Amino acid sequence: MDHDVRKSRIIAGILDTSEENEMTCPHCGGDLNITRLRPIEDWSKSFQSYDTIIECSNCFFETRASSCTMTGSVTDFDFKNITISSWCPSGSRVVTKLEHLMDYEELKELKTGNKLVEFLVVDDHVVKLIK
Numbered sequence: 001m002d003h004d005v006r007k008s009r010i011i012a013g014i015l016d017t018s019e020e021n022e023m024t025c026p027h028c029g030g031d032l033n034i035t036r037l038r039p040i041e042d043w044s045k046s047f048q049s050y051d052t053i054i055e056c057s058n059c060f061f062e063t064r065a066s067s068c069t070m071t072g073s074v075t076d077f078d079f080k081n082i083t084i085s086s087w088c089p090s091g092s093r094v095v096t097k098l099e100h101l102m103d104y105e106e107l108k109e110l111k112t113g114n115k116l117v118e119f120l121v122v123d124d125h126v127v128k129l130i131k
């Protein structure tokens with residue numbers, strides 16, 4: 001697993017508010033402070049990312065990432081990439097292709113059901129659904 005993917009997974013775990021062990025440091029289990037600093041201006045993208053800092057209140061752990069959420073439906077996917085059909089802020093339809101870390105079976109279900117869902121995107125990787 002390369003560094004970026006590992007980091008994305010750690011951050012996804014930290015940002016996951018649906019799990020019971022949310023918001024704890026992967027090193028020491030201490031409390032984490034998450035700060036969304038500012039929107040990242042990138043007009044080539046159809047979604048708004050935020051510069052995010054995650055730091056432990058107890059140890060040296062600190063990481064930075066861009067994070068955002070995207071609402072849309074899965075139009076296509078394979079083991080590496082996912083294509084999401086969504087809307088940009090101006091209201092027009094956009095299609096975004098990104099790498100993903102999601103479960104293949106889960107994506108299959110989503111595509112078949114053609115459901116509108118919300119994705120968590122960390123460092124341009126679709127990491128999971130927000131439930």
Ligand SMILES: [Zn+2]
Nearest residue numbers: 025028056059
């Ligand atoms: Zn810590």
